Amino acid sequence: MSILKIRPYQLMCIVCKLGEGATADMGNLRLNEIFHAIRGNPLLPVRLRCNVNSLFRFQNPGPAEDTPGGELFNVKRDLEILMRLGMMPGDTWPATDLVRRLYEHVNTTHGICDCDGPSSPEWAGCPRAESGFYEKGLALGFDTFIRRRTxxxxxxxxxxxxxxxxxxxxxxxxxxxxxxxxxxxxxxxxxxxxxxxxxxxxxxxxxxxxxxxxxxxxxxxxxxxxxxxxxxxxxxxxxxxxxxxxxxxxxxxxxxxxxxxxxxxxxxxxxxxxxxxxxxxxxxxxxxxxxxxxxxxxxxxxxxxxxxxxxxxxxxxxxxxxx
Ligand code: SF4
Ligand code: SF4
Ligand code: SF4
Structure with a gap:
């Protein structure tokens, strides 16, 4: 069975787009690919990979899917999410369990997508961090992301x-x-x-x-x-x-x-x-x-x-x- 390999932040960005009103187009090719793969098969195994400089670097995906906001910001954002999920880099879970865990344990962008402190290119953060779209996406409910029985x-x-x-x-x-x-x-x-x-x-x-x-x-x-x-x-x-x-x-x-x-x-x-x-x-x-x-x-x-x-x-x- 093939495994969908993603960055942790990408799950959050999908919820953010759902909160903004998106239903099928997440405004980004990679996010669309991930959303439709999970929507089509909620049991799909999903592996969370991120770039780290520690024992877990065996699973590093490289920076190709980094977003603007700073290299260090990209590293920290993924680790903040994994920490809240109680998971490690490289963990693989069925999509339905993973997304439900996100909805249960990651309830805000604060401390994840924003950057407190002096502004610098490494710590620009995401301009949508204060938009409230992620929190609205959570409020819409898990069913907008994971297809459930009627x-x-x-x-x-x-x-x-x-x-x-x-x-x-x-x-x-x-x-x-x-x-x-x-x-x-x-x-x-x-x-x-x-x-x-x-x-x-x-x-x-x-x-x-x-x-x-x-x-x-x-x-x-x-x-x-x-x-x-x-x-x-x-x-x-x-x-x-x-x-x-x-x-x-x-x-x-x-x-x-x-x-x-x-x-x-x-x-x-x-x-x-x-x-x-x-x-x-x-x-x-x-x-x-x-x-x-x-x-x-x-x-x-x-x-x-x-x-x-x-x-x-x-x-x-x-x-x-x-x-
Ligand atoms: S605030 Fe930015 S990085 Fe955070 S979930 Fe929304 S779009 Fe993604
Ligand atoms: S309903 Fe009873 S038997 Fe079934 S899982 Fe719960 S405690 Fe166990
Ligand atoms: S009754 Fe429902 S929760 Fe229990 S084993 Fe069957 S499918 Fe799973």
């Missing part, structure tokens, strides 16, 4: 995929979603379908037929199609900040402790019997084992004590008769 499409998918769950002779579920179903059951006072996923439907099917086979699948499963984070084109989870990767680890912890592998199939009653024997809480799976968040991609779904809803759902045995 409400109508998600609503249609919810209807179709819920029907598929009810018509299936075998439920296809990713391992840690067995635990999410338990949290869902423990959290809900009254069980009812919800729009953003299909956690309810497999529980309802299992209540009607506790012997229905469940096959453990690798990656997105029957629960995912209506989710705003689901990418129908690739069947991947595009949840913020590498949710798909965190979930992959969760799936593997569940499989390991249950002594199972992807593709294994068991009747629902037996599957949940094994799950509940293997996990009294979600700590090992969803709290990284100790509740410590070691990086932006390794957040937890619950506190260090695990999710109380799972404990409740497990105590109620997910409402499965004969378990």
């Amino acid at each position: 409400f109508d499409e998600m609503e249609r998918t919810k209807r179709d995929s819920a029907r598929t769950v009810y018509e299936a002779s075998t439920l296809r579920i990713r391992p840690h979603h067995l635990m999410c179903m338990t949290c869902f059951y423990g959290r809900m006072g009254t069980l009812a379908p919800i729009a953003p996923d299909n956690l309810y439907e497999p529980i309802d099917v299992i209540h009607q037929n506790p012997q229905i086979p469940i096959t453990l699948v690798n990656g997105c499963c029957m629960v995912c199609p209506p989710c705003p984070e689901y990418d129908p084109a690739t069947n991947l989870c595009a949840g913020f900040c590498s949710m798909g990767l965190r979930d992959e680890r969760k799936d593997l912890v569940v499989l390991q402790r249950m002594g199972m592998k992807y593709g294994d199939t068991l009747p629902a009653r037996e599957m949940f019997r094994r799950l509940f024997a293997a996990f009294e809480t979600t700590v090992l799976v969803c709290s990284n084992g100790d509740g410590i968040v070691r990086g932006p991609g390794w957040t937890t779904c619950d506190g260090p004590e695990g999710n109380a809803a799972y404990v409740k759902g497990r105590a109620a045995k997910l409402g499965i008769s004969g378990l």
Whole structure:
């Protein structure tokens, strides 16, 4: 897969143009190329490169895409952005995660695009720094940069995929979603379908037929199609900040402790019997084992004590008769 290699400031300049009112033409060939590549494929890997005189110079792109404002200003501007993103030169992320992180952590041009201090050619800065366009671009919302699923499409998918769950002779579920179903059951006072996923439907099917086979699948499963984070084109989870990767680890912890592998199939009653024997809480799976968040991609779904809803759902045995 090809990687889009860009300078950090170029992402900010696109937001600045969006804030000025641009929708397709960012007023610069390179910015247009970047914007349309990301708009066309929000999952595209993007590498942030900048010019530094340190151990990270292995990735230096050279000054060809510097803007006016001073050579040192160009170096500092990129580093100011990386610092706020919590990233290093050469880091490569899916575009959707990177742009969302920009919107979350870089909320002004101040200290990045302007230059306080005596004026000099090295520190001229960008003449648009005080325009407010970047801040306006942020206020327009992430969706103006990254293409997202439409409400109508998600609503249609919810209807179709819920029907598929009810018509299936075998439920296809990713391992840690067995635990999410338990949290869902423990959290809900009254069980009812919800729009953003299909956690309810497999529980309802299992209540009607506790012997229905469940096959453990690798990656997105029957629960995912209506989710705003689901990418129908690739069947991947595009949840913020590498949710798909965190979930992959969760799936593997569940499989390991249950002594199972992807593709294994068991009747629902037996599957949940094994799950509940293997996990009294979600700590090992969803709290990284100790509740410590070691990086932006390794957040937890619950506190260090695990999710109380799972404990409740497990105590109620997910409402499965004969378990
Ligand atoms: S102020 Fe200038 S350098 Fe900063 S984001 Fe806007 S156009 Fe880009
Ligand atoms: S705590 Fe874990 S099992 Fe529960 S909803 Fe969150 S991710 Fe799912
Ligand atoms: S967040 Fe990801 S794994 Fe969870 S339901 Fe949505 S697409 Fe599936």
